[in-house]
Amino acid sequence: MNGTYYISAEQMTVGYDGKPLIENINIQVKRGEILTLIGPNGSGKSTILKSMIKELKLIAGTVVLDGRDMANLKERDIAKKLAIVMTERIKAELLTCRDIAATGRYPYTGHLGLLTKEDRAIVDAALETVHAKDFADRPFSAISDGQRQRVLLARAIAQQPEIIVLDEPTSFLDVKHKLELLDILKSMVREQNVAVIVSLHELDLAQKISDRVVCVAHNRIDRCDTPENIFTDAYIAGLYGIEKGGYNALFGSAELPAVTGEPRVFVIGGGGSGIPVYRFLQRAGIPFAAGVLQQNDVDYPVSQALAVETVTVPAFAAIDDDAAARAKKLIDGCKAVVCTAQIGETNRQNGQLSEYAGEKRTDAAALFDAVREGRL
Amino acid sequence: MQTGTPERNTAHGRQARLILGFALLFVALLGFAFWNIVAGSTALSIPEVFDGLLNAQSPHRVIVMDVRMVRILPAILLGGALALSGFLLQTFFSNPIAGPFILGISSGAKLVLSVTMIAFLSRGVAVGSIALILASFAGAMLSMGFVLAISAKVKRMSMLIICGVMIGYICSAITEFVIRFADDSNIVKLHDWAMGSFAGLKWDNVLVIAAVVLPALVLTFLMSKPIGAYQLGEVYARNMGVNIRAFRIALILLSGVLSACVTAFAGPISFVGVAVPHLMRRLFKTAKPIVMIPACFLGGAVFCLFCDLIARTAFAPNELSISSVTAVFGAPIVILVMLRRQKEGSR
Numbered sequence: 257m258n259g260t261y262y263i264s265a266e267q268m269t270v271g272y273d274g275k276p277l278i279e280n281i282n283i284q285v286k287r288g289e290i291l292t293l294i295g296p297n298g299s300g301k302s303t304i305l306k307s308m309i310k311e312l313k314l315i316a317g318t319v320v321l322d323g324r325d326m327a328n329l330k331e332r333d334i335a336k337k338l339a340i341v342m343t344e345r346i347k348a349e350l351l352t353c354r355d356i357a358a359t360g361r362y363p364y365t366g367h368l369g370l371l372t373k374e375d376r377a378i379v380d381a382a383l384e385t386v387h388a389k390d391f392a393d394r395p396f397s398a399i400s401d402g403q404r405q406r407v408l409l410a411r412a413i414a415q416q417p418e419i420i421v422l423d424e425p426t427s428f429l430d431v432k433h434k435l436e437l438l439d440i441l442k443s444m445v446r447e448q449n450v451a452v453i454v455s456l457h458e459l460d461l462a463q464k465i466s467d468r469v470v471c472v473a474h475n476r477i478d479r480c481d482t483p484e485n486i487f488t489d490a491y492i493a494g495l496y497g498i499e500k501g502g503y504n505a506l507f508g509s510a511e512l513p514a515v516t517g518e519p520r521v522f523v524i525g526g527g528g529s530g531i532p533v534y535r536f537l538q539r540a541g542i543p544f545a546a547g548v549l550q551q552n553d554v555d556y557p558v559s560q561a562l563a564v565e566t567v568t569v570p571a572f573a574a575i576d577d578d579a580a581a582r583a584k585k586l587i588d589g590c591k592a593v594v595c596t597a598q599i600g601e602t603n604r605q606n607g608q609l610s611e612y613a614g615e616k617r618t619d620a621a622a623l624f625d626a627v628r629e630g631r632l
Numbered sequence: 633m634q635t636g637t638p639e640r641n642t643a644h645g646r647q648a649r650l651i652l653g654f655a656l657l658f659v660a661l662l663g664f665a666f667w668n669i670v671a672g673s674t675a676l677s678i679p680e681v682f683d684g685l686l687n688a689q690s691p692h693r694v695i696v697m698d699v700r701m702v703r704i705l706p707a708i709l710l711g712g713a714l715a716l717s718g719f720l721l722q723t724f725f726s727n728p729i730a731g732p733f734i735l736g737i738s739s740g741a742k743l744v745l746s747v748t749m750i751a752f753l754s755r756g757v758a759v760g761s762i763a764l765i766l767a768s769f770a771g772a773m774l775s776m777g778f779v780l781a782i783s784a785k786v787k788r789m790s791m792l793i794i795c796g797v798m799i800g801y802i803c804s805a806i807t808e809f810v811i812r813f814a815d816d817s818n819i820v821k822l823h824d825w826a827m828g829s830f831a832g833l834k835w836d837n838v839l840v841i842a843a844v845v846l847p848a849l850v851l852t853f854l855m856s857k858p859i860g861a862y863q864l865g866e867v868y869a870r871n872m873g874v875n876i877r878a879f880r881i882a883l884i885l886l887s888g889v890l891s892a893c894v895t896a897f898a899g900p901i902s903f904v905g906v907a908v909p910h911l912m913r914r915l916f917k918t919a920k921p922i923v924m925i926p927a928c929f930l931g932g933a934v935f936c937l938f939c940d941l942i943a944r945t946a947f948a949p950n951e952l953s954i955s956s957v958t959a960v961f962g963a964p965i966v967i968l969v970m971l972r973r974q975k976e977g978s979r
Contacts, residue, residue, distance in 0.1 A: 311867055335873030344867050347726060350919040351863075362861055362872035368922060369857035415871075 261320075262287045262451040263308070263338075263419055268317035270300070270307040276315050277303055278475050285451045285468075287418065290441065292462045293455040294486075295472035296496050301455040302343070304472065305423050308453070309340050322418070335363035339412035341405070341422040348396040353407045356396050357383055360414030382413040385440060401428035409437060413444070419451040420444070426458060434458070438465045460508025463487045471495055504557045511561040512538060519545035519564045520632060521623065522583070522590040522613070524606050526597035530555040533594055533620055534562045540627045545586045548579045548606055575605035583609050591632060592616050594623050650923065653916045657930040664937035665708070669700045671945050698835070705838050707830045707940045708933040709845045710898050713890040715912075715932025716852060718905025719924055720887035723859055724880070727789040728969055731905030732772075732891035735792075736799030738900035740775025741768040741892050742826060743803040743810070750814045761840035761896075768896035772888045775799055780884075828899035828955035830940050837897055844893045849929055852886055856921035859883070863919060901936075902955045903962025908932045910969050935961070 264284040271277035278300045285291045293301045306312040308319050310326055319326045322337055339360065348356060360382065361375045371379070383392050386406040391399055396407065405428055412420050420441070426434045438461055444450045456462045462469060462483070469486040471478040473495050479486060486492070492503045496510075503510045515537070521544040523533050530546060531554070537544045546559035547567030559566045567583045569575050587593055593613035597606050610617060618626070626632050669681050674695055676684070684696025718731040732738045748767035752759045782795045807826065825832075833841075852859075858879050861869040870876050894901060912927040913919055939957040946952060 309871065311870065330873075331870060331875050332873035335871060338871070340867070340871045342867050344865055346864050346868070348864065348919075350913060350917060355920070356864070359861060359864060359868070359872060362857070365857070367854065367857065369860060370922075 269315040292466035339415040339417035357410040360411040382410040422454040517543035524595040528554040529596035574602040711932040711936025712929035714904040715908035715928040717890035719909040735796035739800040739803035741771035741895035744771030764896040769892035772892040827953035859921040907962035907965040
């Protein structure tokens, strides 16, 4: 059954200096598949990756690469199949980015490592792929961390591997380059049928690119499953030890813990208009309530995470008198009421709530001013 | 290095620099070699030099071949060996101020050599070239063993250097101690040698030096591919297909043989191993081993020819020890390197 897997770790125990850190790891990846390792800092993601690329000695178990035990494979043979992008800093004095990318050709060049025309073309193409052509001739030590990461990816691409192992490749990248890097990985997987093992910090990105996800936590492999099964609010919150409701699987984002206490502001939101106000109040440390929201509203998951209390009605349901009554009770206890919602057919009652607030009613801009001036 | 000015390293520019650099080194090598033949207590004219070089019956033959050349050739070979050994050690420890002298490797070789020489000489047995090299190599490996053990524990590059210097001091102290117990007749010879000098070698020594250094140079050059990979760090080198264990052993043995050979015949010579690789990096603006290996060898040869010329002629008829001259020129380079690092680190 191993035939279908390109790389598989079987009963692998990893650790440093013979001391086991994580035992009995089983990880398999097929070609054309992205496997992502997620988990809290220090959970052992890097240790697993380093063990799979033979940088760390296995304490027990085997890693099988393309049907052969990696322990018996020659470095050079491994190099033609497996490329890495690790977090180690490279001290590359006087080497240009092109030089670094060209080291990917190492397993293919002759005894003195001289590049042929074909090698150069491959290196050029790899630099092109990661959009590094513009700074290809600049010293590697003189470019930004993000650019360096891309050059290292070009190096891995030039190696023409069948599997790429990347340890937190997005750490130093800005949003645009994060997406770009993952897009490159995706297309390598699609077009060249490469297998990818990558560890990521960004859960939203992991959710977007992974075919399968391995969760490493508490010195064990907690779960290994499809992203649909892994990225649920409760599971991720538990994995990272964040408070309930703090992680939102739909958005793949995490929220800071809610401010607790008696709500001082009531926010009538809807259709995403409430979120900026929720966030503002959360930053200012002011407890607030929110409502009345239909449970399919974009505002709903955020208010769930940030508001002391949210008055809701079921998805697609019109706001009923019962919900309005509960909202009125909360409004009575608040100092200010902000209505950001557009009033329409199903949330007509929200308009009435706004009327009900009377003197307490204010708009978002006035509320922000009041908070900044300490009047709330 | 010059990160402030993003210069364009075009293929053309690189090639031109390569050709110019090596041309400069060759001209300097020939120039200093020739100057070394001409200059000395008996000054020779240029026709006399050529006569001595080419004509076996020439009255100048002895002075040209058996006094000057027999000193110039070791200076070239051993100078090159030192610089190469330094380059290998800098690569191995990824430490820009590593070198055979600073890490105490030369001193270790000196210690074992002294003991061996005294043991041989006190029994009235002459020490052969091979025995000299073997003793020296054993000493070099002894120090290297200590340095490696320390480097496994400390990751800071300054700590490694400090430990190396300490090992050097300990070895030198023991050497002094050993020499005190030697016969009077041995002391003079040992003392001269322990200070470092290219003088007093014979043609058969030169042949042995060439037989050791030149193959080591070729082997090192053949290793330029894995050395280049290793410059990116162990992790990436392994991923490029380098057998790290075998590579590290080969590197240690080669740098050990090179510095042992130098110490065996010329005594410990300071700073060449550290300074020359830096000068060559500046000259060629690259760290690629395929360039650096021949460049360091030539550069070391030129540097030592230059320093030996000064050692011989500056205060003639008195000779300076070669190490004091190499220190005068080499140490400031090391200081500059450290200052530059400091500046880069703080940025």
